[in-house]
Amino acid sequence: MAVNVPHATAAKAFRLRLASLGISPLEVIETASLGRGTTASVQSPPTVYEVLETAVAMSGDTTLAIKIGNGLDLAGYGTYGFALMSCSDMGAALELFLRYGHAFFPQPCSWHRSVSKDGIILRLQQNAGTIYQQMLVTELAFSQMNYANKLLVAKPAEGVRVSFSYPKPAHFGVYQKTWPFPMKFDQEYTEIFMPDRWLRQRVRTGDPTTNVLFSQQCEELVSGMTEADETTVLVRRLLIHSAGNFLNFSEIAEQLYVTERTLRRRLATEGTDFRTISDDIRNTLAQNYLRKTSLSIVEIADLLNFSEATNFHRAFQRWNSTTPADYRKRGSP
Incomplete structure (x- = not known):
């Protein structure tokens, strides 16, 4: 059976980040599997929703998903990460993320883009998990995205603003420290607005020549999945x-x-x-x-x-x- 390389790469990066926070990935996965019942655990491995909820419960840290996302280095994603780092600007990085990022994210979770008057809106859609589990995945995804942005441009996210579909959490203070942009809660959708001026920012490590190679490698990996x-x-x-x-x-x-x-x-x-x-x-x-x-x-x-x-x-x-x-x-x- 062929190995799903993008998923395996993402899973490895996630496990390494958990371990760096003093949490045993194996213990989390085993506990999450046991919590599903015998039949479910045999049929399929635990989802990212179940793994995150289990990790938070085991650690006692309600902000764990944010901490995980804040340390998922792009280099840990191999070819995909290097492709992002070699993009010319943030707009190109966004295009690459939308084209190949789905291979590195849990399938029930997807990003959908729409064009507004002066920028882009990315809407996070989740078709699985409880409301609490969806909040954890949102925290992970937004933290990871913000961490990647800082690595790529090392500048404040000016003009960026975020809406969350869930109520303001008790640990909102951590949101404010982690994401330095306007936030609204209890909104119809969970989404992030990126202005055109932000998308035009140059990526510090941009290199068109190497980007061609890394992008094509991403294409080969994703094509190889099927x-x-x-x-x-x-x-x-x-x-x-x-x-x-x-x-x-x-x-x-x-x-x-x-x-x-x-x-x-x-x-x-x-x-x-x-x-x-x-x-x-x-x-x-x-x-x-x-x-x-x-x-x-x-x-x-x-x-x-x-x-x-x-x-x-x-x-x-x-x-x-x-x-x-x-x-x-x-x-x-």
């Missing part, structure tokens, strides 16, 4: 991670601990071959470099391991029936 052809997914992932110095066929086989003949047979069974996969990866990266960076054609050719820019030019024209220069001018396929 991909049936497992060998193809693994080959694509290895190629993406070796971008700039692409692995060759024999090196891929070595990484997968199979012979070249076995790898060739498995790919054929899935209806593809190494050349097709490699060309698809390089074409995807080339398109993204042309759209999202100011790199020259020569620099892009070098990043894609073409010995000469003319070779890249011919390959790109074969893949897309247009030249790299014309593709860049149009800005889209």
Whole structure:
């Protein structure tokens, strides 16, 4: 069975944060499972709602969800975190979050965007859990988002404001210390408003070139969550991670601990071959470099391991029936 990499990465970051606060992740999960009853615990692991409620009860700390979110470093999310850190500005980071963040959040919890007159509204929707459990997940999500914002821009969240669908909690004082922006309670929705001027702020660690790679790695991870052809997914992932110095066929086989003949047979069974996969990866990266960076054609050719820019030019024209220069001018396929 294939491992759900995004979920596994998020779960690991969550467990490490619990441990850093002196709470045993294993004990919390076991206690949450026992509290569900024998039948439920066998059918599926405890949800994030149950885990959070159990952790709060065991610790006796009603602000625990906030503390967890305040220490979930972006780097702990691997490729997804590095993709966010390499975005050019907060608007780009938001787009990436909305596209890939669902893979790192519990499924009953989702963010929905709407455009207002002078900014963006993100609404948090939850279709599971009790009201109390939903409050804990909200505290975790908002704390994590605020912590990430501070890492990305290191500036006050000017113009940002938040509404909560639940009553003001007894530990409201912690909210004020943690989230330095206007808050309202007992509202129809739980949502956050981000003004356009905030979204235009530059990310301190922004790097368009590396962002292309990390974003494509995110795409590969998320696509692999539902991909049936497992060998193809693994080959694509290895190629993406070796971008700039692409692995060759024999090196891929070595990484997968199979012979070249076995790898060739498995790919054929899935209806593809190494050349097709490699060309698809390089074409995807080339398109993204042309759209999202100011790199020259020569620099892009070098990043894609073409010995000469003319070779890249011919390959790109074969893949897309247009030249790299014309593709860049149009800005889209």
